[in-house]
Amino acid sequence: MSFKSAVLLVIFLQSFAIMTLASDPDPVRDFCIAGAASAINSLQCKNSSTVTVEDFVFSGIKLPGNFSETGLSSKPVNVNVFPGLNTLGMSFVRADFEIGGVNAPHFHPRATEVAFVLEGKIYSGFVDTDNKIFAKVLEKGEVMVFPRGLVHFQMNVGDTTATILGSFNSQNPGLQRIPNAVFGSGIKEELLEKAFGLSSNEIAKLRWKFSPHELS
Amino acid sequence: MSFKSAVLLVIFLQSFAIMTLASDPDPVRDFCIAGAASAINSLQCKNSSTVTVEDFVFSGIKLPGNFSETGLSSKPVNVNVFPGLNTLGMSFVRADFEIGGVNAPHFHPRATEVAFVLEGKIYSGFVDTDNKIFAKVLEKGEVMVFPRGLVHFQMNVGDTTATILGSFNSQNPGLQRIPNAVFGSGIKEELLEKAFGLSSNEIAKLRWKFSPHELS
Amino acid sequence: MSFKSAVLLVIFLQSFAIMTLASDPDPVRDFCIAGAASAINSLQCKNSSTVTVEDFVFSGIKLPGNFSETGLSSKPVNVNVFPGLNTLGMSFVRADFEIGGVNAPHFHPRATEVAFVLEGKIYSGFVDTDNKIFAKVLEKGEVMVFPRGLVHFQMNVGDTTATILGSFNSQNPGLQRIPNAVFGSGIKEELLEKAFGLSSNEIAKLRWKFSPHELS
Amino acid sequence: MSFKSAVLLVIFLQSFAIMTLASDPDPVRDFCIAGAASAINSLQCKNSSTVTVEDFVFSGIKLPGNFSETGLSSKPVNVNVFPGLNTLGMSFVRADFEIGGVNAPHFHPRATEVAFVLEGKIYSGFVDTDNKIFAKVLEKGEVMVFPRGLVHFQMNVGDTTATILGSFNSQNPGLQRIPNAVFGSGIKEELLEKAFGLSSNEIAKLRWKFSPHELS
Amino acid sequence: MSFKSAVLLVIFLQSFAIMTLASDPDPVRDFCIAGAASAINSLQCKNSSTVTVEDFVFSGIKLPGNFSETGLSSKPVNVNVFPGLNTLGMSFVRADFEIGGVNAPHFHPRATEVAFVLEGKIYSGFVDTDNKIFAKVLEKGEVMVFPRGLVHFQMNVGDTTATILGSFNSQNPGLQRIPNAVFGSGIKEELLEKAFGLSSNEIAKLRWKFSPHELS
Amino acid sequence: MSFKSAVLLVIFLQSFAIMTLASDPDPVRDFCIAGAASAINSLQCKNSSTVTVEDFVFSGIKLPGNFSETGLSSKPVNVNVFPGLNTLGMSFVRADFEIGGVNAPHFHPRATEVAFVLEGKIYSGFVDTDNKIFAKVLEKGEVMVFPRGLVHFQMNVGDTTATILGSFNSQNPGLQRIPNAVFGSGIKEELLEKAFGLSSNEIAKLRWKFSPHELS
Structure with missing residues (x-):
């Protein structure tokens, strides 16, 4: 093989940058229900003999909440709201949009988000660190992933209300809305x-x- | 404070076992789209100049798949199916149940699961390492968390079909069904x-x- | 190099899937001896001025314990039993087998296991997430690794008692025996x-x- | 101890929320010099026999670079610029400010930053996820820490140019400037x-x- | 409760410093057998269809190796020697000691070690970052843990040869012998x-x- | 492409060992200021309503400290000294050298170090696990990285005092000086x-x- 061939080959192979990765670390117990919400520090575990199935079930997002000025109702469910998530590395959110409703540009400092469209048509996207935008209109049943820490946003561009279910790989992803x-x-x-x-x-x-x- | 008081206090405090934890590790890039599925090693990144919004959107779970002998249709969406998840530490699954349908006892070696009930009534639970069971019937809109690596199971106990959306904090959680x-x-x-x-x-x-x- | 050559080459290279990985995270102190076992929450550190070499030495597996109905004696040594392991990311187990004794299919939700055969002949194996089995008879002095979270099992197929020393990369790997x-x-x-x-x-x-x- | 005392005590203890934590994961080799920058995929290691001390030394931030419209010169040194950082979990930046120069609100999706003031007087701060601001004027020799992923900013409020040396706990922290x-x-x-x-x-x-x- | 009581209580509680921790991160596949040792980069995975049980079994430490000048024979088994360990976060070592044999002060930059005494009497210890020594003579069947990265050492102080089996929570813990x-x-x-x-x-x-x- | 070409190519590609990696894990809160230093366990968080900007600023390394017998003044700033670093995965050090002053061979069990030369000429280096040395004289403005856990050392070889600013990717990297x-x-x-x-x-x-x- 000539030198030129080798060079071509390397260029060809370069079209696949070798992966980096996200390892997924472990809890060191089966679970650790955070102590009673506001009264007691939520980072202590409940006595395991008093833990019941109710500690692992959340029933508070059956319905949307109140809508904000931009037409958004967001119910984030992290470890502060659902103590059963403690040490398990996950949390979630329900977001409802009025027609034309907007989820302003924001990001989560500590998590990737996977967003499922439950109802409606949502213009949805994120911006990478080269300021390149990745956005499109999602239909019911479609799923989009927002990489950890990157600015993303959503707008209901359909003619009905819309609903999204988001999941995070942190028990407490955090949220910074840019305007605020x-x-x-x-x-x-x-x-x-x-x-x-x-x-x-x-x-x-x-x-x-x-x-x-x-x-x- | 007497010695007895101190002892009581320690017992009181012990009802809150100090937390262990789940830290959430990072990717080292914004994203890394895995190379084209089976043909090319899925752990290499696609050239970033050819990445588009379609790489971050998944449209394959709008509908259920075929049902198994136990009345289950399960569509797991991990990095092998959705290359955009690569290095982002998350994946998901859509599970549909016929009336009486069963998701046999199984576990995911590398992830916690958060399961949302989209439709129906699902008897759902898990077993901890002390062989204690945590199970109940979930209604539409309820959410249950299955801690990492523990055996869990589901059964449609309502009189309509049922659907669950599960999320995992690993790009490739793995699955071992106990009977198989x-x-x-x-x-x-x-x-x-x-x-x-x-x-x-x-x-x-x-x-x-x-x-x-x-x-x- | 022709296009065909390039294709052949890529196929050749694909026989080596690029690695994923197990990073190994750190404690944030030299050590942290867990507080006195059952009485006090084992996730608090002992005052370092009272720590002695005895906190780092375990003498309780010189001999096997009692045998179960399946001919197994298992002495797991995790952070609950040996507080010196706290924050250090390791634990271990001694398992003794009567002739024909069986360690039923089980898995550890939070650790890989490395098993050393100290005495005897042990049929030993695990099942991967494609339901492929990897099993063989191990002789004295041989070592087998069971990847994190996968179902594995052992049986003494020799004509003497047998002993295994297992190590785990978690201070509390957990154990789920399938039948139970x-x-x-x-x-x-x-x-x-x-x-x-x-x-x-x-x-x-x-x-x-x-x-x-x-x-x- | 009366119930009231117990309550007081719990309140007293609550003033110290039990920590969460930042574990620090490991490389799995001594080092892995990334292949020659742009030509070759930077995530492969250089052959170790050709590694020299020069691979671990960076000489490109002795002087500031060109200033932007807002009076800032920023030279980020991550794994793309300094391949010796590969797998080692750190990177750094030199930032110089003209009088009145501004580093616009921005954040790093994958790292905490520690900033040392080498010269000058810098108004410096960050905003937490409750929109609370933490800002003050730093003098030469002072150090400020910006927690992972939170919006932060700086402005030269002295009457000379100013210089900051920042360090990150990621080989590639990423950067999103809010206006852009x-x-x-x-x-x-x-x-x-x-x-x-x-x-x-x-x-x-x-x-x-x-x-x-x-x-x- | 009086102020004095509160102070006493805090002192009492301080005897248990709240834990830090060792989280245990995950592989993102069941396994990934490293490619053939020296010829091929050991960080690529073997094609999974050619993986057999032999890839997970190591038979090379049934016997000690040659003894060094200080009376030590050490056979470290890391991912370079046993490719099946790749991504699984563990490795091990067999160390044999002549009478009076010494394992010079050394440390492993990337792992905690758990050492089991298979035969003999071993003076064994480590030094913490306050230069405090923790050392004693271990008998057959005893186990000692050396926290990650700390200097440790061993000497056969019995009148027979001695053998130790060490395990590490890294696939490649590294070794620096101080004198060398x-x-x-x-x-x-x-x-x-x-x-x-x-x-x-x-x-x-x-x-x-x-x-x-x-x-x- | 002939078999020989393929072999040559593989050899060519081997000159780039595929990377391992350093993932960077997360805190699970914005921050957690450690409780008041010595009196109270530094691993508990300060009540967030009492946190001010002063908790994130450190002013104690504007000047060098006293010099040791080897001509070194070292001021390590870890979480014990600067509680604001708690959970943020970073710390730092100021080291000043008299003419001919020496920082004896030492290592940090839990961190990589990035060292910036603020003033002077410093002979600086480290030793890898193959006992290969990487050392050279650094000038003002140059930066050297010492991989996690490896023995390193410094000596002022210029004719003025010298100063180094080091950063670590652990809130508590630890330090073992070899002679001590x-x-x-x-x-x-x-x-x-x-x-x-x-x-x-x-x-x-x-x-x-x-x-x-x-x-x-």
């Missing part, structure tokens, strides 16, 4: 002006909109 | 007789039933 | 009948045999 | 309008500003 | 003089003794 | 004599030098 984290947390005004190339007035408007006082 | 793994794999007959306290005839019947030739 | 987990835990009878294709009578017999009342 | 990821990636206009409460005009201006064509 | 790594690797002489407070002559003698030319 | 761990911990004299091939007198001198009484 950036404009509603109190980051210095000059910094935001320079970062977004907006005027003092424009930033002030955004900060006012997403600041907590807005909620009252 | 134990009686259908060719384990020495004397060993099985002694282990189950069954006669040579009884074991032979079970081995015949679950051996692969059964499928032809 | 499936027939001795109280799984609904109809489910087991359908799953194993056995009659109501046959299942009742197995359930009676492996239920806890059996032990009294 | 959200407004420069092509997310549907209506979605952004609704998410940020901005007019079609305002969104168009932001999209134009952060779109790649801007760079030409 | 420090004096036999070519570290600058002045550095060693200052570090050990020895004369140029003394260091030269040690370097000569442990340098590779010694072996010829 | 081996000669200052009380390992049995005969063992050390045999291991190092030194006389009883020589070992006694080293033991005396590095024993704790030395410090008084």
